[in-house]
Amino acid sequence: MTERVPVRPPGIGTPGASGASGLPHPLVGLLSRSLRLTDEERAAAQAVRVRVREVAADEPILREGDRPSRCFAVLAGLTCMSKVVGTGARQIVALHLPGDMPDLHGTQLGRLDGDIWAVTASTLAFMGHAAVLQLCAQQPRLAAALWRATLVDAAIHREWVVNLGQRLAVQRIAHLFCEVLARMEAMGLASGDACAFPVTQGDLGEATGLSLVHVNRTLQELRQAGLVSFEGGRLTVHDRAALAERGDFDPAYLFLGPRAEA
Amino acid sequence: MTERVPVRPPGIGTPGASGASGLPHPLVGLLSRSLRLTDEERAAAQAVRVRVREVAADEPILREGDRPSRCFAVLAGLTCMSKVVGTGARQIVALHLPGDMPDLHGTQLGRLDGDIWAVTASTLAFMGHAAVLQLCAQQPRLAAALWRATLVDAAIHREWVVNLGQRLAVQRIAHLFCEVLARMEAMGLASGDACAFPVTQGDLGEATGLSLVHVNRTLQELRQAGLVSFEGGRLTVHDRAALAERGDFDPAYLFLGPRAEA
DNA sequence: CGCCTGCTTGACCTCGCTCAAGGCCCGTGG
DNA sequence: CCACGGGCCTTGAGCGAGGTCAAGCAGGCG
Numbered sequence: 001m002t003e004r005v006p007v008r009p010p011g012i013g014t015p016g017a018s019g020a021s022g023l024p025h026p027l028v029g030l031l032s033r034s035l036r037l038t039d040e041e042r043a044a045a046q047a048v049r050v051r052v053r054e055v056a057a058d059e060p061i062l063r064e065g066d067r068p069s070r071c072f073a074v075l076a077g078l079t080c081m082s083k084v085v086g087t088g089a090r091q092i093v094a095l096h097l098p099g100d101m102p103d104l105h106g107t108q109l110g111r112l113d114g115d116i117w118a119v120t121a122s123t124l125a126f127m128g129h130a131a132v133l134q135l136c137a138q139q140p141r142l143a144a145a146l147w148r149a150t151l152v153d154a155a156i157h158r159e160w161v162v163n164l165g166q167r168l169a170v171q172r173i174a175h176l177f178c179e180v181l182a183r184m185e186a187m188g189l190a191s192g193d194a195c196a197f198p199v200t201q202g203d204l205g206e207a208t209g210l211s212l213v214h215v216n217r218t219l220q221e222l223r224q225a226g227l228v229s230f231e232g233g234r235l236t237v238h239d240r241a242a243l244a245e246r247g248d249f250d251p252a253y254l255f256l257g258p259r260a261e262a
Numbered sequence: 263m264t265e266r267v268p269v270r271p272p273g274i275g276t277p278g279a280s281g282a283s284g285l286p287h288p289l290v291g292l293l294s295r296s297l298r299l300t301d302e303e304r305a306a307a308q309a310v311r312v313r314v315r316e317v318a319a320d321e322p323i324l325r326e327g328d329r330p331s332r333c334f335a336v337l338a339g340l341t342c343m344s345k346v347v348g349t350g351a352r353q354i355v356a357l358h359l360p361g362d363m364p365d366l367h368g369t370q371l372g373r374l375d376g377d378i379w380a381v382t383a384s385t386l387a388f389m390g391h392a393a394v395l396q397l398c399a400q401q402p403r404l405a406a407a408l409w410r411a412t413l414v415d416a417a418i419h420r421e422w423v424v425n426l427g428q429r430l431a432v433q434r435i436a437h438l439f440c441e442v443l444a445r446m447e448a449m450g451l452a453s454g455d456a457c458a459f460p461v462t463q464g465d466l467g468e469a470t471g472l473s474l475v476h477v478n479r480t481l482q483e484l485r486q487a488g489l490v491s492f493e494g495g496r497l498t499v500h501d502r503a504a505l506a507e508r509g510d511f512d513p514a515y516l517f518l519g520p521r522a523e524a
Numbered sequence: 525c526g527c528c529t530g531c532t533t534g535a536c537c538t539c540g541c542t543c544a545a546g547g548c549c550c551g552t553g554g
Numbered sequence: 555c556c557a558c559g560g561g562c563c564t565t566g567a568g569c570g571a572g573g574t575c576a577a578g579c580a581g582g583c584g
Contacts, residue, residue: 108409108413113515113517133406143402144398147405150412150416151367154413154419155367155371155375157416157423158419161422161423164426164427166351166353
């Protein structure tokens with residue numbers, strides 16, 4: 001009945017992730033999602049020096065309280081930000097897909113208010129805070145675009161608050177699946193109605209505030225309803241409309257629509 | 263046993279809220295919390311024209327999907343951002359105290375991803391998006407400070423995710439109380455261990471993802487433990503350390519500490 | 525005076541948690 | 555080649571935190 005598939009498959013975004021010509025600068029990729037860059041702006045962004053680092057699955061990248069001097073963009077893989085409560089339980093507060101900058105807010109706030117973990121083996125592009133801040137000071141449109149990126153993250157947080165505060169287990173999971181597929185699609189990382197999503201059921205629980213056991217039963221319910229498959233680290237949505245309906249999902253909060261140029 | 267006190271008392275921040283000399287410009291107040299302004303910067307901020315408006319309790323200020331051309335700061339009172347789910351239930355995703363700018367993110371995102379309501383009768387200071395954006399373009403340090411303000415909001419959202427995802431009812435309420443008192447204090451709106459907090463038990467439920475009934479019983483528990491009083495729209499914390507302990511509260515995420523100047 | 529809003533209480537129910545055990549797949553080492 | 559161990563998924567049984575429904579009460583206001 002239950003198909004068995006190798007765990008933790010290849011990965012996300014590995015094949016020439018986000019552009020054509022060799023290695024596009026991660027900032028250029030991020031910025032041109034919300035802006036049409038001028039040559040000067042592109043040059044300024046590309047001048048920010050990048051150091052690429054690989055991290056293994058379940059490796060801590062940054063710790064709560066850290067005052068890092070560099071921030072990073074996810075090139076491939078999956079990272080998350082989480083916080084630990086008094087009981088020792090962990091809540092994932094954000095998922096970062098390729099193209100995201102998980103700790104961009106750190107450049108402004110200086111201190112990190114949660115841990116950042118690699119969920120799967122990932123490729124990260126580190127940039128110095130100083131260089132990013134200088135870029136912001138010299139290129140106001142780019143500063144605005146980066147600001148906007150952090151505001152979208154905040155909008156996602158708000159929707160997560162709603163998800164955890166008001167929705168039942170099935171809806172929470174369905175909603176998360178809808179969000180992940182929509183964001184993957186926006187990054188060009190989905191194929192049809194499927195995308196890589198190599199997280200464990202335990203991870204899902206920590207993101208949705210549910211126990212591992214209940215996530216398992218909830219997944220069975222979604223599976224048996226014919227809405228999704230979630231096996232082998234891959235998410236396949238069989239009926240998008242029905243899943244969105246089930247999860248009370250409206251993608252407006254992702255601000256993926258036609259870019260609102262200033 | 264249960265004392266009865268008039269509902270919806272005077273209000274918050276009414277008495278010469280945030281400064282000495284007549285009416286300080288709301289932007290100046292907000293900005294100088296994280297920055298020591300130069301004369302030029304102060305002048306530029308004060309040049310942003312402001313229109314003050316009073317709103318009644320439970321009045322909608324902005325609606326989800328709106329594309330406002332102005333944003334506002336809370337001068338006095340209490341507002342919130344909330345979202346409504348399919349079942350009709352409402353989740354409050356943010357509380358705004360005097361000094362906050364509830365829809366500052368709207369200047370960059372253009373569209374609002376939730377409703378903004380006046381929780382109590384409030385005084386709001388509206389400013390045009392264009393003027394604020396122009397200020398950002400001309401004064402990079404002010405732009406950074408406003409960006410930072412939205413990042414602190416995001417950090418609060420993340421903590422709320424944790425609150426809703428991992429904590430029991432008593433902890434959720436205790437945590438919220440700690441947060442409100444800390445933020446009120448930071449705005450100079452607390453007196454000793456008490457502050458105005460004129461919300462109904464229903465409002466508390468919508469902020470913490472609990473039913474009204476359960477909020478009521480939970481409040482009794484906190485009251486009988488001698489930790490807080492919450493009557494007559496006023497919050498009084500009798501044992502701060504114990505309440506913080508009970509609510510698993512660590513104020514680090516509020517970024518109230520000594521301002522991290524660039 | 526009567527209504528409306530907000531608080532309080534009781535009884536019952538259910539969603540989701542906890543505890544516990546077993547199974548499958550894979551990697552490792554003898 | 556096989557034995558062993560460790561993730562991760564699955565299933566069952568019992569329980570408990572919190573929801574729902576319903577009613578009553580107190581105070582403010584027209």
